Amino acid sequence: MKSRSTGGRVELLQGTLDLLVLQTLVLGPSHGHAIAKQIQRSSDDVLQVEHGSLYPALHRLERKKWITSAWRTTKEHARPLKMYSLTPAGRKQLTAESSRWEALVAAMARVMKPADG
């Protein structure tokens, strides 16, 4: 597995980034930088996202038509930003993925701590 711990921060498992991006966009349209910050913030800086790795993920999700993008100007910023937003298909995908994720987490938990089960 490609998971390492570096100084209390955890690098992301492959594939989980997509889920995190979708989850972040549930709250509303957002741009790349804000998404990166949001993931870091909501995981209390435990999840370390190398900002660059976000972009292949965004483009992949867009290609799968789970998110769409458009250049837009917002109130906070003077310059136009490429804003990503969730599509209905993406929302469906998120639901499916998160239940699978929860099942995985529960299973992992049972395996790792059998006594608690």
Place this chain on the structure above:
Amino acid sequence: MWRWKRARERQEDDLTAEIQTHLDLEEAEHRGNGLRPRDARVAALRAFGNVTLVQEHVRDVWGWTMFEQLVQDVRYAARTLQRSPGFGFAAVLSVAMGIGMNSAIFSLADALVFRPLAVRDPHGLFAVRSTSPETPFSGISYLDFKDIRERNHSFESLIAHRLAVLPFAKSLDAVPQMRMGMKVSRDFFQVLGVDPILGRGFLPEETDIPARGAVAVLSFGFWQTEFGGDPRVVGRTIQIGQASVTIVGVAPRAFTGMDPIIQPFFYVPATLGEKPGQTSEAGVAASVLERRDDLGFIVRARLATGVTRAQAQAELASVTRSLEEQYPDTNRRRGATLRSERELRSEQAPALLPSMLLLLGLSALVLVIVCANVANLFLSKARARSREIAIRLAIGAGQFRLVRQLLAESLVVAVAGGTAGVALAFAAVRYLGSIRIPTDTPMVIAVQMDGRVLVFSGLIAVLSAFAFGLAPAWQAGRADLVSALKRTDVGAPRRGRIIGRQTLVVAQIAMSLVLLVAAGLMLEAFAKMVVLDPGFRTDRILMMEFDPAAIGYSDLQTREFYRELAARAGALPGVQSVALSRAIPFRPSFTDAVIVPEGFELPAGQDGVTTATNTVDASYFVTLGVEILRGRGFSVEDTPDSRRTGIVNETFAAIYWPGRDPIGQRFRVGAPGPWTEVVGLARTAKYFNITERPQPHVYLPLEQHRTSRLTLLVHTAGDPMSAAGPVRQVVRGLEPRLPIANTRSLRTMYEEGVLGMQRLILQMVSSMGLLGLCLALVGLYGVVTYSVGRRMREFGVRMAIGATPSDILRLVLKEATVLAAVGVVLGLLLSVPLARALSAGLSGVGSLSGWTLILVPAGLIIVTIAACVGPAWRASQVDPTLVLRLD
């Protein structure tokens, strides 16, 4: 392609801007936290990671478009081919020959058989044919056509047309020439959907009222050649028949008539020159438009909307039944049937489709040989490249991508070869198009490189790319990585590869043998044909054709003219004899008459037997050297007032009066006709085709069966063409206005018209055979050279332990001979069904004969062995010490 490129550029700009924005935002954030500008930028970059790598990953997500990959593959393939020009040239040249041959043959077959008429909705156009128990299919009389047009409800429209040779002159005072035109019924151009490019088609009153019918539409070709493409030609007055005719339009270039071969020069209303209401001496209507027994018109029809072919056929049957009741004399047992264009063509020329299919099949064989050859070339190159391919596989090239890469190489070869092939075909087509059938009839084999041929060429190019590209590509994709990389040289060949190449060579030899057997059969047939006796004299005969009625001669004037002509021409110096005949052999101008032989039991439901007849004068048999075996030829005794006489040939006598003396037997011409007495028995000659089986034939005396259109045959002491001038003088002296047609020597007509087509087919088949053989030899040579090169070490060892050079020579030659022998045996097996198809499809081609069966395989084996002598010799000259020291 440009749109795709712009889209890709926009996508790139978009990504750059997006990343830049991200970095700027991050930098601003760090600055807000109090970092200095430079540190802030560095921190932003650190948080982001490797920008170039990120861009690469995003591009991966976008993926290479199919098109981008294709361009890459093709570029790479072109570069690879450039690096080995010898290989590239050999491959492209073979493909060019294969595709050139196929395209040329396809264009010929298309011109003769497949190409639809250049009319609107050609497949919705049916032919209506007249049927009777005696003649299954024939044209329709104009009166029947008009009745069918009026009485039926199944057809949206019906038109009729017929070819007619008419005197034509550009001005009223010029001497007319005989020219092929087409007489057409009302709405001809409208129903066909042919819009004249100049002027207009015919108005209904022009095609219906004879007095208004003096108009013509020119064909595009005639407008170009005769009128220089003059745009002001509409409105001009020309002479057709005896009428001064106004040109009202010019047909478009694509529309060349209603037949794949005969292209009329002009179109005129069917009523042009017809004199309704007049009768001839014999009391029949003079105009073909008023004769229900003149089945000269071809009728075409379009079905009304919602009517099926079966419904139309049923209504047609009921209409013809009512015509039968109404006109029992002419329409007894006469029905009508619908034919599609394709069915019509195969009815009119039944031998054409099978022979074209055979030619196409044979040229497909050449293409198969070509593909085997190119596949072989690719395989040998793949061997040399196996290390390169192994390395590319090792560093992560996908197998699929690699296979596609190699296929792209074949595609490049196929496209280059296809292009060159189309150029070759173009040259061949120009040659084919230059062939003229020697008559004044505008018979043109309208071969052309049109869109249809180009599509065909493109298709077979792509097909062959797959055929010769797949095997090598598949082998490369399966390459055994480890062993290929470990070997220092290309190493000993894997057994499978050599077997693969040997299989290809065996297949090539087998197919060349098939082609050569075909060529041999054709050659034999041709040789037989050349020595075949046509049954009449062909040397020192001049022919010339006239039709005085076309310039308004009455029956009496016509008779006078011919009597004078024969007398004066016969008196010319150097002329031995002259004859007049309605038809001459090998030109389809015999009249099929229904003959009722007395005493012969006709098949049930049949009123007579359809037999080719000719009307000839008394000196015909002497002039053409047709022997009268019993009885007499025609003579002055046979006058219109004497009893009707006829002469039959041996075959006729043998079929209808077996074992009886034909002299004195009687027959009727036409079911209700008068009895005719047989006065002579003629030797059976050839009438339609030099290879035909003996055909029954009936001669009738000209004096009792007058006709206006006759051919004068002049038997000369010397060169027949030298008599042409004097005879022309005689004709001019008698009637300066009379057009003279088909002036040529009978020999020329016979050689070009009868043997020419056969010679052309022979040339084609034998050049295919030779091409196939050359390619197969190149393939065999390559395989032997290659395997000898691989086995030098083995030969060295053999010689070191005592083999002599001649042992080695024998060893190599033996292996080559085995390949050739296997190929020959396979080829012979394949030849059996081919020979059967050939002798069934092409007249005059016999079954497999000893000559072909022995000479062709023996020759093939000798030639293949000869091709291997070079490499075998080199193998035998190997120096064992040198070869063994090499490792």
